[in-house]
Amino acid sequence: MFMMWCGMKTYVFKVKLEYDKRVWRKIEVLGNRTLDDLHMAIQHAFDFDADPTHLYSFFMSGKAWDKHSEYCHPEADGPPATKVKIESLSLKPKQKFLYLFDYGDEWRFEVEFLKQGSSEKAAYPRIIDSRGKAPEQYPDYEEEN
Numbered sequence: 001m002f003m004m005w006c007g008m009k010t011y012v013f014k015v016k017l018e019y020d021k022r023v024w025r026k027i028e029v030l031g032n033r034t035l036d037d038l039h040m041a042i043q044h045a046f047d048f049d050a051d052p053t054h055l056y057s058f059f060m061s062g063k064a065w066d067k068h069s070e071y072c073h074p075e076a077d078g079p080p081a082t083k084v085k086i087e088s089l090s091l092k093p094k095q096k097f098l099y100l101f102d103y104g105d106e107w108r109f110e111v112e113f114l115k116q117g118s119s120e121k122a123a124y125p126r127i128i129d130s131r132g133k134a135p136e137q138y139p140d141y142e143e144e145n
Helices: 035-045
Strands: 003-005 009-017 020-030 056-059 070-072 096-101 107-118 122-124 126-131
Touching: 009 035, 020 035, 020 107, 020 122, 035 056, 035 096, 035 107, 035 126, 122 126
Parallel strands: none
Antiparallel strands: 003 122, 009 020, 009 107, 020 126, 056 070, 056 096, 096 107
């Protein structure tokens, strides 16, 4: 998943937790990678386990469960994110969309496209900035008696 490329187009995204927008990561990915690769980069950036049994979707409209704007996990019911290259999305700076991970827990992330760049000698995808502590994917809730 991590690749070294030089001189290719990159895309920079700011990914925020929907319920706490003070927690975010800026992620730079190559344009020839897929939305599935972006999913994996977000998983890595927030220290989630990328369990392949958890389904996910990107909703380009920003609205959860909008079937007209969805790209999803290859085993979910919809257009597969594995077939959609980031550079094919015609993204505009400041454009936002929703990344929803784990249909049961519904982790929601606001993804904002910031800008295009040009790759350098580095491993991609890469985290270029971050703020806040990543939440626990599986918090230990103690039951009250």
